[in-house]
Amino acid sequence: MYAYTGPPELLAHVRPGVPGAAATSSADIDRLAPGDEPFTYVVDLAGTLRLAPRRTEHVACAAGRPVLAAGEIMFERVRGEWCATEVSNQSTGYCPGPESWPHVAGALDRAGLPRPDGFTAAFVFRRCPGCGELNVVKDEYYVCVFCDGALTAT
Structure with missing residues (x-):
């Protein structure tokens, strides 16, 4: 859900x-x-x-x-x-x-x-724990496009 x-x-x-x-x-x-x-x-x-x-x-x-x-x-x-x-x-x-x-x-x-x-x-979505922005993960690259912070894999 x-x-x-x-x-x-x-x-x-x-x-x-x-x-x-x-x-x-x-x-x-x-x-x-x-x-x-x-x-x-x-x-x-x-x-x-x-x-x-x-x-x-x-x-x-x-x-x-x-x-x-x-x-x-x-x-x-x-x-x-x-x-x-x-x-x-x-x-x-x-x-x-x-x-x-x-x-x-x-x-x-x-x-x-x-x-x-x-x-x-x-699509795989992740919210950045650092800046709070929503990211679409591409090519399994779990890095925030806004602040370069690490995104969670799960």
């Missing part, structure tokens, strides 16, 4: 009780009419995939609540059915780890939406 750890001013603008649209079937994807860009998604604590337009903050899509996973997802029609073709865990508000994939896979499977075998882009 991931609690929101992003900027408090974004959380202050969330309308409690108004989460992103539930995507529990291919018909829901039809209704949401995806364009040529990904959606913002969260998997709520009940295991439901929730979608919002890409520029929506994850915390708004989750109505301010904790989540099991968060990131961006792209759907495309493949042989007439909606498929999740790109899925990431890119959410700096929740910083979900790559280990959140089973929750995404489960939500997509329950919705009957074909999917990749794992994140097509996986």
Whole structure:
């Protein structure tokens, strides 16, 4: 479970009780009419995939609540059915780890939406204990890009 750890001013603008649209079937994807860009998604604590337009903050899509996973997802029609073709865990508000994939896979499977075998882009996030800034770890280089402080491996 991931609690929101992003900027408090974004959380202050969330309308409690108004989460992103539930995507529990291919018909829901039809209704949401995806364009040529990904959606913002969260998997709520009940295991439901929730979608919002890409520029929506994850915390708004989750109505301010904790989540099991968060990131961006792209759907495309493949042989007439909606498929999740790109899925990431890119959410700096929740910083979900790559280990959140089973929750995404489960939500997509329950919705009957074909999917990749794992994140097509996986991110590792760490907050610097020295300066407090959020970092995206690249190439397993656990050093803060802001202050050169050491980042924790876990």
